[in-house]
Amino acid sequence: MLAKIENLVKDYYLGKTTVHALRELSFGIEKGEFLSIVGPSGSGKTTLLNLIGCLDLPTKGDVFINGKNVSHLSDNEATNLRLKTIGFIFQSFNLIPVLNVYENIEFPLLLLGIKAGQRKEAVVSMAQKVGLHEYLIHKPDELSGGQRQRVAIARALVGNPLLVLADEPTANLDGETGHIIIDLMLEMNRELGTTFVFSTHDEMVIKHAQRKIFLHDGKIDRIEE
Ligand SMILES: Nc1ncnc2c1ncn2[C@@H]1O[C@H](COP(=O)(O)OP(=O)(O)O)[C@@H](O)[C@H]1O
Ligand SMILES: [Mg+2]
Secondary structure, eight states: EEEEEEEEEEEEEEEEEEEEEEEEEEEEETTTTTEEEEEESSSSSHHHHHTTSSOOSSSSSEEETEEEEEEEOHHHHHHHHHHHHEEOOOTOOOTTSSSOOHHHHHHHHHTTTOHHHEEEEHHHHHHHHTTTTGGGGGOGGGGHHHHHHHHHHHHOOOOSSSEEEEEEETTTSOHHHHHHEEEEHHHHHHOOEEEEEEEOHHHHTTTTTTTEEEEEEEEEEEEEO
């Protein structure tokens, strides 16, 4: 098992009110899985992905990644773990606007201290896989939404992470482009064996997932294989 989520609770405190965003969630993520977290807006999808990705700490409960409990990491430890093990894809792409496609994809490799020659090989090969090899010197604002999300996928995968987390990766794309992006993620999952967890509230993209966890009000409503 690649990751284990155990009795996960996340409360947000807003003045005197407490928002119960996640209420005792438990499930496992197998290596190589293509898993979808499905639920309406406010059901806890982003909160859950942020906790799995060590971007935030749980109120109670635990997240294990590769057997290691990551629920109490310091900022430094979390940053390090994220860099080496986790790739992120966001609904708003989160590319660096002043960097071109090549440089955006290369960015995590610079942080990892990978040597120049190896970086170039990895960036070019990944750009080819996502179909962007002819756009390497373009800036994000010269690309369509679908192309931007391809850059984000390449950037998430270039460091060869164990786990890729994608928070509503198709929410800002039209339906057809959304399908193409999910299909590309599925292709990367098959080709590279990378584990993917992506959230969505779009009925049309759910069918691409192997396993679906339906969230409602911070709880697991049901799991479909
Ligand atoms: N930073 C925050 N502060 C307070 N409440 C939050 C915060 N983030 C999310 N929430 C609340 O937690 C619940 C779950 O939100 P979220 O995880 O963003 O759901 P989803 O991604 O499914 O839309 C919602 O009620 C939301 O309003
Ligand atoms: Mg969300």
